[in-house]
Amino acid sequence: MAKQTVCLSAVQMCAIPDIDANLAQIAEQLTVLTNKGDSHAAASVTSNAEVSHIVLLPECCLYFGGKEQDQLLLAHNAEQQAKIFQGLAALAERYQVYLLAGSLPTPANTIDKFYNTSCLFSPQGKLLGDYQKLHLFDVSVADNEKNYQESRYTAAGEQTSCIALPFAQLGLSICYDVRFPELYRQLADQGADIITVPAAFTRVTGKAHWQTLLQARAIENQVYIIAAGQEGVHANGRETWGHSMIISPWGEILAEQEAGIGVISADFDPDLLAQVRNSIPVRQHNRFKTELIHDE
Numbered sequence: 001m002a003k004q005t006v007c008l009s010a011v012q013m014c015a016i017p018d019i020d021a022n023l024a025q026i027a028e029q030l031t032v033l034t035n036k037g038d039s040h041a042a043a044s045v046t047s048n049a050e051v052s053h054i055v056l057l058p059e060c061c062l063y064f065g066g067k068e069q070d071q072l073l074l075a076h077n078a079e080q081q082a083k084i085f086q087g088l089a090a091l092a093e094r095y096q097v098y099l100l101a102g103s104l105p106t107p108a109n110t111i112d113k114f115y116n117t118s119c120l121f122s123p124q125g126k127l128l129g130d131y132q133k134l135h136l137f138d139v140s141v142a143d144n145e146k147n148y149q150e151s152r153y154t155a156a157g158e159q160t161s162c163i164a165l166p167f168a169q170l171g172l173s174i175c176y177d178v179r180f181p182e183l184y185r186q187l188a189d190q191g192a193d194i195i196t197v198p199a200a201f202t203r204v205t206g207k208a209h210w211q212t213l214l215q216a217r218a219i220e221n222q223v224y225i226i227a228a229g230q231e232g233v234h235a236n237g238r239e240t241w242g243h244s245m246i247i248s249p250w251g252e253i254l255a256e257q258e259a260g261i262g263v264i265s266a267d268f269d270p271d272l273l274a275q276v277r278n279s280i281p282v283r284q285h286n287r288f289k290t291e292l293i294h295d296e
């Protein structure tokens, strides 16, 4: 029997502060993706086949470039939340993909905060799991925004999230998290084969650090990385870096969208994953695994 093809995709967006317009932008890219007719999209167009296609959307995929107070209102408005979740679930089902919304504003425990949450929808339109961003971007950057204070309206998550799919384990992270290798090591220890990095990286820090950080996380943890970015100049003047990419566990960039709106894909190869892990067994060699050091 032919080996099942697992396809990884990333949609690059220039999201605006308008949920319906962003849902339409996503639908357009999903149409492009599933009409390509190449091997990447094959799994998602064969109605009886088991779906093995993950599509990642950027951080803040349904609302970006507006006021943070508006995100707060979105998070705490039950009607808006229902609209957002139903809209994404319907897309996952219509296009027969595992759709990972890079992040959505969801309600925190207090009315003055929201979580920056990644949400995974199954091809059946069910919410399979989520992850609330652990590291908040309270940072000074030499761009036109200068000071980012994500914690002003956002509450930090408290736990990691690794989701078992029929064909692989999926570890979740968001944007600024990519600078904290401990998170990725923990996801790898939990069994992650693929780790997602939805982002709205600044143009300045993106140019300097984005690709290097992503390749490092892929190489050191021997996982596939799917990174989907916002790209462009947004309604509030913010400039984002784009350069969405899919990286192999060897660190090779398999697909990249530098600028503009678009969608990229690459195959997930479990044989390559095993080969990389067998040939350079860093997991066994790691002296910082306390249980290994204490075992001696």
Ligand SMILES: O=C(O)CNC(=O)[C@H](CS)NC(=O)CCC(=O)C(=O)O
Residues within 6 Å of the ligand: 059, 060, 064, 065, 137, 148, 149, 150, 175, 176, 177, 179, 200, 201, 202, 205, 206
């Ligand atoms: O604020 C919003 O609306 C949505 N959130 C974001 O855009 C977040 C927090 S401001 N951006 C980042 O984490 C950029 C990280 C980055 O650029 C780096 O690590 O260099």
